[in-house]
Structures are given as structure tokens and as C-alpha cells.
Amino acid sequence: MTGTVHSHVRGNGHRQRRLTEPRWLRWTLIAVAIGFLALFLFLPLVTVFVEALASGFSAYVDAIRQPDALAALRLTLLAAAIAVPANLVFGVCAGWAIAKFDFPGKNLLVTLIDLPFAVSPVISGMVFVLLFGRQGFLGPWMADHDMKIVFAVPGIVLATIFVSFPFVAREIIPVMEAAGSQEEEAARVLGAGGLQTFFRVTLPNIKWGLLYGVILCNARAMGEFGAVSVVSGKIRGLTNTLPLHVEILYNEYMYQAAFAVASLLAFLALITLVVKTVVERRLAPEAAEAAAPAAASIQ
């Protein structure tokens, strides 16, 4: 019952006076919070676009239409187009195995899935150099077979998959666990096949969680810098992604062009935030549904 009373009190602004802080303190705290966020979040975001347009709109468009910038954009899209679906399939498989079944070592498996988050991006890229590089464990064998992974596109794709690896799985596992297995079991009893059960019963239940994971995965895949920087070799037009291209332009003192390319990535970040907010609002009512009837009865 406390939960329902609580949700009734929360958010309507009529909290009892002695259960909140005095007015002057409330507004001071709000001012401190907004000031902090304005300095650390809003100012950088605005700066990207101001610097990008510093030399006018045509210079902005020119910078983006450079062949090297377009090649970098293509590679970024390619890496994300491989990494996101691969991690999506993995996330759904891991979610199904972990949420619908019990087995020993489940907690360990969940911890291992989170590993790429704990590792420095530089190390994430470096391990592929140690594996496939010229001095790496598989280096000599790969040289014999005329294969190249590091300082080539496959290395960039691998590093991208590595850093965006946990996103879908870690969003989907709790959503699948919360949904339980009863509906799937019912579908099976009624004669549905395994895949039919998944697509008709499970997928509609987890679609928002899935979308949420995909957005975050995509943002990381397109924006990764450290890991990709180690494996890329930064060959212009060939192994250069958008974030790496930003760095190259910046180091060549072409600030306006660097910020123009960076603004594309900032756009991506804004789109990610908007979609994320919309999806979160879709996810919230589902979670609140269970509590709603009880709250109504109290009022």
C-alpha cells in the first residue's frame, strides 16, 4: 500500500510543507543543479554547432562534402550496420537463455557480458592488435594467407562490435525476466512452434526494451573513438571513421571543418536522446500498469 500512496504523492507538487525543504533552499538547489548542467552539458553542445557554423553555412556544407569526410561517414555507417545487428542477435539469444532458464553460473555469465563496459576503450582496441597484428599471436599465419584485419576495415568492425557488445543484452535481460515465461508456455501448450512463440508472444513484450538497447548500441558503435583509433591506422579514405576524421582535421588545425564533422555526430547524439526519451516513456507505463488499479481504488 505504501507504494501506491507514494506514487500518488509524488509529482503533483502538493507535498506537505514540512516534508520538503524551505522555498529558498529548493530554488538554490535547482539553481545549483541547472548551473552545473549548463556548464558541463549545455555549453559544450551549443559550442559544437557554433564552432561548426563559425565560417558560415557554405563552409559548413563544403567541409562535410569533402570526399574524405564522406568516406569516413560511409565507414562509420558500415561498421554500425554490421555491429548493431550482430549484437542484436546476441542480445536476444543471451536474453532468452538467461531470462527463461535456470542454470549454474548465471550471475557469472551476466558479469562477463558487462566486461566490455569495464575495459578502457584503448585496451578494447589493443587486444585485437595483439591477436591479429603483425607481431600478434595470429599475425604470422595471417601474413601467410594474405589476410589483413588490423589497420583495415575488419579490425574496425571487430573493435566496434566489442565496445557495443553489452548494450542490447543488458537492456533485454531485465525486460524478459520481468515478462516471465507464462505467456510463452501457454502458446506452446496451444501448439505454437518455437519461432512462432518468439515472434508472436515474446517479441511484442520486449519490443521497447529491444529498441532502447539498439539505440544505445548504435550510438556507441557510431561514436567509438579510442578502440577504433588503435586498430585503424587512420588511412584517409580507407580506414577512417567519422570520429577519427574529427581528430585528424583538428590536429591539422582545420577547426571549423573538424567541428562541422563533429556536428554530424552531435546530431546523432541528439537524435539518440530524443528517441531514448520517447522509448523511456513507452517503457514506464508498462511498468506502472500493475500499480495503477490499486492507486485508483485509494483515491
Place this chain on the structure above:
Amino acid sequence: MRLPGFRITMGFTILYLCLIVLIPLMTLPARTATMTWDAFWGAITDPQVVASYKLSIGASLIAAAINAVFGLIVAWVLVRYSFPGRRIVDSLVDLPFALPTAVAGITLTAIYAPNGWVGQLLEPYGIKVAFTRLGVTLAMIFIGLPFVVRTLQPVIEDLDVEVEEAATSLGASRVKVVTRVILPYLYPAWLTGFALAFARAVGEYGSVVFISGNLPMKTQISPLLIITKLEQFDYAGATAIALVMLLLSFTLLLTINALQSWATRRLAG
């Protein structure tokens, strides 16, 4: 009725995890194992390496502490108070997750460089941010900002208002309710957020590397030193530094997991 598909999904999960994450990560200890102990010890106690560890860990601790203080205020304000623009501010908190680190890096540098928007305001007072340790810390504050806010928000939302009511009606002042009732309840989540922000900052590369200026012994963070050694084909040296960082990351990951289960137990009880 047992659901189908356990063997194939579990099999694929383990296979993919091994191929993408575990086998590549195993190359670090495997490569270090080919070094002699003396060579390994020499590589990680090199003064330049030790200075980078000190900077990476020290600046990350300071940044995480600052985020812990302001993150608590931001989370509290976003959950408890209503003010115009609250929802937009709430969405914007995730910006450091969404904005590619290289973009954050060049932008922070542009703002805090001596001729930048904020940098030129600080210049007359002799405060230099870009290309100093202060700049490194600043970038780490940016990158760790969402962690404390996002771990505290759900816990503050779940605070049982009846407990506050009870304490107040028993005569506790507001200050006492906050320090004796609310803060102890938030403690595990607060620590978790601090540890997450710290872990992220220690390994961070993209947003720090531009503003740091990379002066050896002064503003060179460990991830950058690894890259420098890789570019010089000093794989042994790079691997040794990376292994130490990896062990630190593992320790932090286990600590965070323990903190989170502590927090869950506290909430359940």
C-alpha cells in the same frame, strides 16, 4: 511445459562471448606471460608510467567525488522538485553517454583553451584549464556525470514518504530527516554511482586526450601512454601497462557488483 531453444541460444551466447570478448582479452595476460618478471616490473614502475597511473587514478577520484556531490543535487532536484524545463534537463543528463568522446574532447578544449569562451574569462586570474591536470579532471567530470544521477534517481523515487512522515511527526527537524533517514538510505546507490563514474574516468581516452595536451610526467593519462607505446611498437611495455589497468577494471567491476547487490538487499529489506 519447458520452453525450447535453450541449447542453441546458450551455445551461441557462449560462443559469441568467447570469440568477441574473452579470447581477445586473454591475449593481454598471455602476452605478459612471455615477459620476464623483471621486464614486467621494470615496465610498470617506469617513472613515466607511474606518473600516468597517479594522474589517471587521482583525477578520476576527484572527478567522481565532484560528480557524487553535484549528481546527488541534480538527482534530488529532478525527482523531488518541479520547475519549468525539468523533462528536457532530465533528457539532457544522458548527453555524455550519447555524444561521441572525440566530439566532447575537441569541444571542451575549445571552451577552456586560453582563447576559448570560458578559458579567456579565467585567464586573467591565472587559472589555466586546457592542457593542465585541471582540464583532465574537467573532461572526466563530463564523462562520468550521468552515472551518479542515473543510479540515484530510481532510489530517490522509491524513498518511502511514510518514513519521512514518521520521523517528522516524532519531532525530527528537516535537517535531521535528511541526514539520518534519507542519506543513509541512498548510501549504497550513491557509492555505486561514484564507483561507476570512477571506473569510466580511469579508462577514458577520447574526451581527455585533446584537453590534456599530453605532457609526459604531467598531463599524460595511462590510456594515452598505451597508445604511444603501441605506435612505437613497444608491445611489451603497452601490454604491461594495460594489464595493470585491466586488473584495476576487474576489481572495480566486482566492487560495483557487490555494491549493487548490497543496494538491492537494502531496498528489499
